[in-house]
Amino acid sequence: MKTLEFRKKILSWYSKNRRELPWRDNPAPYNVWLSEIILQQTRVSQGIIYFNSFIEKFPDIKSLAHANEQEVLKLWQGLGYYSRARNLHAAAKQLSANNYQLPSSYKSLLKLKGVGPYTAAAIASIAFKEPVAAVDGNVMRVISRFYGINDPVNSTKGKKLIDMLSGELIDTENPGDFNQAMMELGATVCTPKNYKCPICPVNSLCIAFSANIVHELPKKIKRKKTITRYFNYLVIDLGNSLIMKKRYNNDIWKNLYDFPLIETSAYADETAIFNNPIWKSWFSGSQATILNVTDYKKHLLTHQVLMVRFYHISVPQLKNIPPEFHKTDKIDIFDLPVPKIIECFLSESFSKI
Ligand code: SF4
CATH class of the missing domain: 3.90.79.10 (Nucleoside Triphosphate Pyrophosphohydrolase)
Structure with missing residues (x-):
């Protein structure tokens, strides 16, 4: 019951509050893929500029595959995490065997270079409507707070729990919008600090909000020193x-x-x-x-x-x-x-x- 209500509330909120983004106007598989790779570790405002430059220079997978690596890296310059650009380029080449088309299933997408579980799920759900949950840092935070999860979200146990719960929550009719709604909620309302619980569409169902422990979640194990x-x-x-x-x-x-x-x-x-x-x-x-x-x-x-x-x-x-x-x-x-x-x-x- 709680699951059904959650889906209804978040999808209705998303339809009214979604940000207009170029890849949302046209969620073609290549656009979704490119935007998801660019947006890893990048602010949306900066990502839009790079997305538009890439689409202008490489309007499809074939043109990207035929570019030389230096051109791709040059266009990527300033975004950082350059392995993303190298992998994107390598994956475009890999796709020559598939007539420069992205495969439509989560499992096949995972075989592409640089495409991990989150990106594969985002492409599969948004571009091909496969009901698979895309769990990035934003979604992890929403789920961990919504269910009041005490296990660290970067521990094996915590990750498993979040994967299970997000798989149960997903709207199977409309998985692309549902995943984007979750990401959007995490990016704009259920933020790490200054979270806006009073205006959150699911606050009446949220465990962390009702127990007043939002500031304590998500829990994380500290790793690797700088x-x-x-x-x-x-x-x-x-x-x-x-x-x-x-x-x-x-x-x-x-x-x-x-x-x-x-x-x-x-x-x-x-x-x-x-x-x-x-x-x-x-x-x-x-x-x-x-x-x-x-x-x-x-x-x-x-x-x-x-x-x-x-x-x-x-x-x-x-x-x-x-x-x-x-x-x-x-x-x-x-x-x-x-x-x-x-x-x-x-x-x-x-x-x-
Ligand atoms: S009520 Fe607050 S903590 Fe709960 S999901 Fe909404 S923004 Fe996040």
Whole structure:
């Protein structure tokens, strides 16, 4: 009974309160997929801009599959979590075997690169009406509060319970709208802080609200400590070109470009950097002139805090450039996919070239 009432209330609320979003106007499978990948870890307002650019440049899966990875990463630039873009591109290629069409079932969607249970459920329910619950962080919070769940939502037991309850709650007639209504409620009403229980459509049925424990839920186990890294970038300026490098290793920013780097375990002053073997390997025997040294700037990633500083150094010429580094013409640097912090530095330092 409570389940039926919940569905009715939330669907009615959603029909009146849903935000107009470009992928909702046209919930074609590709649009739903693209929007769901973009919206992972991204605010909706920012996501709309990227979604529209992607649709304009790659209007269908085939055009995305035929793009080169650099084009895709360039368009993704600024969104972060670049593995999402690499996987999206790889999955589009995978779909060549399916005539560039997304499969319609939850199970088949899970086989695509970068498509996990949540994304597969969102696509299957919204684009193909399969009654499978899409449980993201927002939905987890709603369910955990609505049922007053005490188990941590990131524990195995808590996850199982939430999966079971969300599977029972879903409206089988209208699973796409139901899932979107749950996400929307979590994003706009049942928010982590400043939740708006008095205007919530299901407050009369909600356990956390009636027990006054909304602020205590959802419970979570604390994981992984954030680490701080210190990046001292060498922006080696050869007049018409800069030295850049593609990041191939399994660290952050894979396949994006950056500059020669001296990474230190703590703040390093200029003397420490000038005495670093990497600095010496680049500049001993050459006439290097330091044009500018920026202050350290903080850049936040999921489990890392980066403190980033740029040494802008003019060098008339360099004798030996290690093979993994490239001379890049200044007029071409804005075409390369680079991390946000590098993009800001380039825009501030070289935009007038
Ligand atoms: S009443 Fe409050 S806690 Fe319960 S679902 Fe609504 S917003 Fe969330």
